[in-house]
Amino acid sequence: MVKLNIDGRMIEVAEGTTILNASRMLNIEIPTLCNHPKLTPFGGCRLCLVEVKGVPRPLTSCTTPVSEGMEVTTSTPALEDLRKTVLELILSDHPNDCMICEKAGDCTLQELAYFYGISPYNPPLLKGDKGGFLGERRIYEKRDGNPFIERNMEKCILCGRCVKVCDEIQGVGAIDFAYRGFKSKICPPFERDLDCEFCGQCVAVCPTGALTGKMWQLRGRQKDIKEVDTTCAYCGTGCNITLHVRKNEVVRVTAKEDKWNEGWLCVKGRFGYTFINSPDRLKKPLIRIAPKHIADFGFRISDLNSEVRNQQSAIFKEVSWDEALDYISAKLKEIKEKHGPDSIAGLSSARCTTEENYLFQKFMRAAVGTNNVDHCARL
Amino acid sequence: MTNSIREIEGMEVIFVIGSNTKETHPVIANRMLKAIRKGTRLIVADPRRVPLVRFSEIFLQLKPGADAALLNGMAHVILKEGLCNDEFINERTEGFDEWKKSIETFTPHNASKITGIPEEEIIKAARLYGGSRKAGIFYTMGVTQHTHGTDNVNAIANLALLTGNIGREHTGISPLRGQNNVQGACDAGCLPNVYPGYQRVDIPMVKKKFEDIWGVPLSDKEGLKSTEMTLAADKGSLKALYVMGENPVMTDPNIGHTIEVLKKLDFLLVQDIFFTETAALADVVLPAACFAEKTGTFINTERKVQLVRKAVEPPGDAKEDTWIIAELSGRLGYPMKYSSAEEIFEELSSLWPALSGISYSRIRTHGIHWPCPTKDHPGTEYLFKAGFPRGKVSFTTVRYLPPAEAAGLDYPFVLTTGRNLFQYHSGSMTRRIASIEKHAGEPYVEINTEDAKKAGIKDGEKIKVASRRGQIEIKARVTDRISNGILFIPMHYREAAANVITTDALDPHGKTPEFKVCAVKIGKIKVSGE
Numbered sequence: 005m006v007k008l009n010i011d012g013r014m015i016e017v018a019e020g021t022t023i024l025n026a027s028r029m030l031n032i033e034i035p036t037l038c039n040h041p042k043l044t045p046f047g048g049c050r051l052c053l054v055e056v057k058g059v060p061r062p063l064t065s066c067t068t069p070v071s072e073g074m075e076v077t078t079s080t081p082a083l084e085d086l087r088k089t090v091l092e093l094i095l096s097d098h099p100n101d102c103m104i105c106e107k108a109g110d111c112t113l114q115e116l117a118y119f120y121g122i123s124p125y126n127p128p129l130l131k132g133d134k135g136g137f138l139g140e141r142r143i144y145e146k147r148d149g150n151p152f153i154e155r156n157m158e159k160c161i162l163c164g165r166c167v168k169v170c171d172e173i174q175g176v177g178a179i180d181f182a183y184r185g186f187k188s189k190i191c192p193p194f195e196r197d198l199d200c201e202f203c204g205q206c207v208a209v210c211p212t213g214a215l216t217g218k219m220w221q222l223r224g225r226q227k228d229i230k231e232v233d234t235t236c237a238y239c240g241t242g243c244n245i246t247l248h249v250r251k252n253e254v255v256r257v258t259a260k261e262d263k264w265n266e267g268w269l270c271v272k273g274r275f276g277y278t279f280i281n282s283p284d285r286l287k288k289p290l291i292r293i294a295p296k297h298i299a300d301f302g303f304r305i306s307d308l309n310s311e312v313r314n315q316q317s318a319i320f321k322e323v324s325w326d327e328a329l330d331y332i333s334a335k336l337k338e339i340k341e342k343h344g345p346d347s348i349a350g351l352s353s354a355r356c357t358t359e360e361n362y363l364f365q366k367f368m369r370a371a372v373g374t375n376n377v378d379h380c381a382r383l
Numbered sequence: 384m385t386n387s388i389r390e391i392e393g394m395e396v397i398f399v400i401g402s403n404t405k406e407t408h409p410v411i412a413n414r415m416l417k418a419i420r421k422g423t424r425l426i427v428a429d430p431r432r433v434p435l436v437r438f439s440e441i442f443l444q445l446k447p448g449a450d451a452a453l454l455n456g457m458a459h460v461i462l463k464e465g466l467c468n469d470e471f472i473n474e475r476t477e478g479f480d481e482w483k484k485s486i487e488t489f490t491p492h493n494a495s496k497i498t499g500i501p502e503e504e505i506i507k508a509a510r511l512y513g514g515s516r517k518a519g520i521f522y523t524m525g526v527t528q529h530t531h532g533t534d535n536v537n538a539i540a541n542l543a544l545l546t547g548n549i550g551r552e553h554t555g556i557s558p559l560r561g562q563n564n565v566q567g568a569c570d571a572g573c574l575p576n577v578y579p580g581y582q583r584v585d586i587p588m589v590k591k592k593f594e595d596i597w598g599v600p601l602s603d604k605e606g607l608k609s610t611e612m613t614l615a616a617d618k619g620s621l622k623a624l625y626v627m628g629e630n631p632v633m634t635d636p637n638i639g640h641t642i643e644v645l646k647k648l649d650f651l652l653v654q655d656i657f658f659t660e661t662a663a664l665a666d667v668v669l670p671a672a673c674f675a676e677k678t679g680t681f682i683n684t685e686r687k688v689q690l691v692r693k694a695v696e697p698p699g700d701a702k703e704d705t706w707i708i709a710e711l712s713g714r715l716g717y718p719m720k721y722s723s724a725e726e727i728f729e730e731l732s733s734l735w736p737a738l739s740g741i742s743y744s745r746i747r748t749h750g751i752h753w754p755c756p757t758k759d760h761p762g763t764e765y766l767f768k769a770g771f772p773r774g775k776v777s778f779t780t781v782r783y784l785p786p787a788e789a790a791g792l793d794y795p796f797v798l799t800t801g802r803n804l805f806q807y808h809s810g811s812m813t814r815r816i817a818s819i820e821k822h823a824g825e826p827y828v829e830i831n832t833e834d835a836k837k838a839g840i841k842d843g844e845k846i847k848v849a850s851r852r853g854q855i856e857i858k859a860r861v862t863d864r865i866s867n868g869i870l871f872i873p874m875h876y877r878e879a880a881a882n883v884i885t886t887d888a889l890d891p892h893g894k895t896p897e898f899k900v901c902a903v904k905i906g907k908i909k910v911s912g913e
Contacts, residue, residue, distance in 0.1 A: 150822070151817070151818035151819075151821040151822050152818055152822070172420070173413055173416070173417070174413065174416075175405075175412075175416045175437070175438060201405075201409070201804060202805075202822070203409060218818065219817075219818055230694075232675075232692050232693075232694035233690075233692060233748075234674070234675070234690065234691050234692045234694065235563070235674075235681045235683075235689040235690065235691050235750075236563065237563045237673070237674035237675075237681070237691075238563060238807055239407060239408055239559075239560070239561060239562065239563065239807075240408070240559060240560025240561055240562055240563060240564075240565055240566065240683055240684035241388070241408050241409075241410050241411050241559075241683060241684060242563065242681055242682075242683025242684065242685075242687060242689055242750070243410050244689065247675055247694040247695075249694045249695055252695045252696055253695065254675055254694060254695060263749070264388070264389065264749065264750075265410050268410050268413050269410065270409035270410055270804070271409075271804060271805060271819075272805070272807055272813065272819075273410070275816075275818060275819070276807070276812070276813055276816055276819060277675075277816075278815075278816050278817065278818070279656075279657075279673075279812040279813070279815045279816050280673055280675050280676075280695065281698075282657070282815045282816075284657055284658065284815050285656055285657065285670070285673075285698045285699070285701065286655065286656060286657060286658060286662075286668065286669075286670035286671070286699075286701060287670055287698050287699025287700055287701055288670060288699055288700050289667065289668070289669050289670060289700070290665075290667065290668040290669075291666070291667050292665065292666045292667070296646055296664070316658050316663075319663075320668065325700065325702070325710070328667055328669060329707075329710050329711060329714055330714065331667060332652055332667055332711060332714075333711060333714035333715055335623070335649075335650045335666070336623060336625075336650070336711075336715060337715065339622045339623045339649060339650060342622075343622050345602065346602070346604065346606075346620075347620065347621060347622040347623065348621075348622065348623040348624075348625070349606070349607055349612045349615070349621055349623070349624050349625070350624070350625040350626075350627070351609055351612070351624065351625070351626045351627065351629045351631065352568055352573035352627050352628075352629075353564075353568065353627050353628030353629050354560075354561075354562035354563070354564050354565040354567075354568045355562060355563060355564065355628045355629075355674075356564065356568070356627060356628045356679075356704055357564065357567070357674075357677065357678075357679025357680055357681060357691055357704075357724065358564060358567035358568070358570065358571050358679060358680045358681065358682055358688070358728065358731065359571075359679040359680065359705060359724045359727040359728055359731070360627070360679065360703075360704040360705050360708070361564070361567060361568040361571035361572075361573045362571040362572065362579060362727055362728075362730070362731045363704075363705050363708045363709065363712075363719065363721075363727060364573060364627055364704070364708055365571060365572040365573045365578075365579070366572075366597065366712075366719070367708050367711065367712045367717075367719075368625075369578075369593075369597075369601055369602070370597045370598075370599045370601065370712075370717050371711070371712040371715045371716070371717035372715065373599075373600075373601070373602055374602055374606060375575050375576070375584050375602050375604060375605055375606030376575060376606035376607045376612065376621075377572075377573055377574070377575060377606055378573060378574060378575050378606070378607070378608050378609040378612070379565070379568045379569075379573045379574075379609065379629065380562070380565075380609065380629050380631075380634060381565050381568070381569060381574075382527075382528075382608075382609065382610065382893060382894060382895040382896070383609070383631075383634040383635065383895075383896070383898075
């Protein structure tokens with residue numbers, strides 16, 4: 005264990021802890037853009053600079069491990085001035101189009117600009133505002149054709165979180181830094197379109213609007229969004245997800261870092277939610293009107309979904325719940341009377357909730373009177 | 384899973400067999416990667432060079448269906464080299480000596496001949512797994528979807544018993560469940576031989592307990608397993624089928640036969656969120672609510688009970704499944720009155736001690752692993768800490784049996800099926816997602832580069848793939864990810880459905896179909912006018 009002093013407060017932490025993490029333990033907020041608790045430190049954004057007694061220049065707290073007796077100051081007028089300048093430099097090469105940015109309201113860069121009172125580059129808008137930096141901006145063409153991740157590289161601040169998460173967490177390494185200096189950018193090899201696992205981990209850790217979900221566009225940002233914590237409905241991993249709901253529509257899916265899956269999801273969990281609002285959803289009970297042999301012609305494995313929809317209206321008619329339920333119960337009663345309860349079987353679903361499955365088997369066993377109940381565990 | 388996902392971090396060795404974890408359980412793969420970055424060593428056994436192989440130290444590219452030979456071969460080496468856990472074997476197992484004899488013939492040489500894996504690789508894998516006392520085995524349908532799937536699982540259990548890699552933290556046998564709530568459906572009693580909580584229907588005392596609680600006489604006759612339902616419908620003894628949230632036309636083997644059989648039924652009721660391939664054959668189709676439109680629980684692959692919360696209203700007149708079931712039940716003269724999903728969960732948890740300590744209020748922020756018998760119990764991350772429920776557990780003799788169908792002159796290729804990263808199962812959900820369709824909307828068959836060259840097939844060319852049961856036309860994806868003589872087709876695509884071809888041969892115990900091996904042939908498609 006190592007003892008040190010941060011802003012006049014003593015703390016004892018494990019050897020190897022960074023100054024940034026030790027400060028967080030004391031609830032001392034140090035601004036950063038590139039640091040992420042689940043990723044290795046990078047020291048790229050230079051916002052987390054702190055002063056250490058006896059060291060002539062400021063140090064990046066995210067990459068500096070603590071040492072015995074260290075005396076750290078996290079905020080001085082000089083440090084705050086440095087931070088402000090760094091932010092002004094970042095914003096001087098930023099579109100500053102928060103008005104129409106998907107990330108507005110949930111953007112670390114925007115928050116920091118707000119807290120440091122930085123208005124867009126120039127001219128000085130407020131009395132006493134000296135204005136920011138003015139200079140060339142990197143202009144990139146948006147041309148990535150992938151259907152999942154919107155990459156707006158003009159908003160990229162080169163914090164490297166996406167590069168790290170892709171390599172360290174996902175083990176894919178689809179993107180990296182390319183070029184040098186002002187021309188630096190993050191891109192797939194040879195600046196081709198992104199072609200990866202599309203887990204969207206990079207989107208989740210991006211501190212700006214550079215990476216967002218394509219299907220989120222213009223569906224709603226933070227205002228009027230209701231967040232609902234739930235469990236993913238795809239595979240058996242059971243990732244904890246948060247549905248972002250606006251006007252009775254799921255507009256986005258995210259995952260929280262403090263849940264067991266640590267904020268990580270896969271392509272289906274993160275981007276595979278739009279089926280909820282599909283126009284194909286069944287909306288009314290349907291009763292068959294055409295005899296079954298018609299299905300011989302109507303149903304071929306190769307049919308496309310739209311053809312199935314047409315077929316749906318040709319073979320079935322929409323009815324009320326009462327009509328459907330009365331019809332079903334009459335049918336089941338008739339079959340049970342004639343052939344016994346074991347002539348009826350039920351296939352329940354590994355897709356439904358435990359409660360629904362419980363009721364389903366109870367229905368088959370207690371209401372129908374058979375143990376003919378199973379589900380697709382084997383398939 | 385006997386152990387939890389959290390415990391992956393902390394394992395010394397991970398042995399993945401018959402699981403394409405990186406594509407089918409990506410977030411579990413993330414946890415494996417995290418462990419590997421900290422020094423955990425990985426063995427992968429699969430007929431395909433699946434993405435997880437990149438992170439492995441040993442890759443055992445076995446022939447489809449040769450799992451038991453590989454597992455027994457590894458056991459042979461572990462025994463011969465004295466890597467077994469004698470203390471564990473003596474104290475907690477039985478039938479060791481008899482089983483030991485059955486392993487004698489599985490020398491690395493013999494195992495190599497059956498599996499196609501070089502002898503030294505089998506030995507290396509055995510040493511790595513056998514040499515660790517913190518090793519976990521992970522598997523999925525690559526092990527179970529065989530006519531001898533139960534044997535394969537027994538062979539896995541034998542390995543864990545031999546090394547004592549069970550009943551402790553960071554060890555265990557972990558089948559990764561393929562669906563969000565397979566565990567919950569099993570736990571809730573949607574199995575033909577057991578009531579909720581795996582309580583057998585043919586034990587009079589158990590039956591009495593449920594009769595008392597449910598207030599009606601119950602049947603003590605074991606019911607039909609899903610694959611047996613198909614057979615019964617074919618014979619005509621099954622007249623009506625109620626399908627809730629499943630799509631057997633796409634997911635059962637031998638589609639042609641499935642359709643024919645479902646048409647024979649007097650009455651088919653399908654309850655789903657989409658008009659599925661199965662719904663097209665129904666007499667009545669009922670619109671249900673999807674996961675975002677209802678409250679309840681899913682129980683994940685590690686036995687963790689987690690909440691599902693309603694976020695939006697269902698479309699049109701679609702209703703929650705519980706409402707539909709209760710309405711039907713009332714009409715059949717057995718009224719069900721529940722005011723909420725929570726009330727249903729409470730009834731279930733009162734019937735099974737493993738769940739009795741779990742309530743909605745306890746799992747509001749984090750789920751709890753069953754068994755959790757009391758309100759102050761923290762849940763159980765790993766099983767068998769205090770020993771096996773039946774005292775000592777037996778080694779099971781596993782012989783190697785070839786798959787039901789072997790490649791031969793007429794059908795020279797072996798076809799294996801599975802999922803890919805982007806689509807999901809029968810596709811009823813993911814195939815309606817525009818972005819997924821744009822990226823991975825086309826069916827394909829993976830074929831080895833040399834095989835393709837020999838047959839004159841180019842990458843992206845549409846070819847015929849046929850078995851004794853059916854034929855499809857599908858684009859070839861020429862790749863070295865797969866070995867010579869083997870083809871892979873993902874199961875999701877109705878327009879070139881893998882299950883048109885697959886065999887309906889079943890495992891005699893689990894009644895699981897052999898999706899992972901069937902004999903097929905390929906052919907070029909003649910373009911008219913050429």
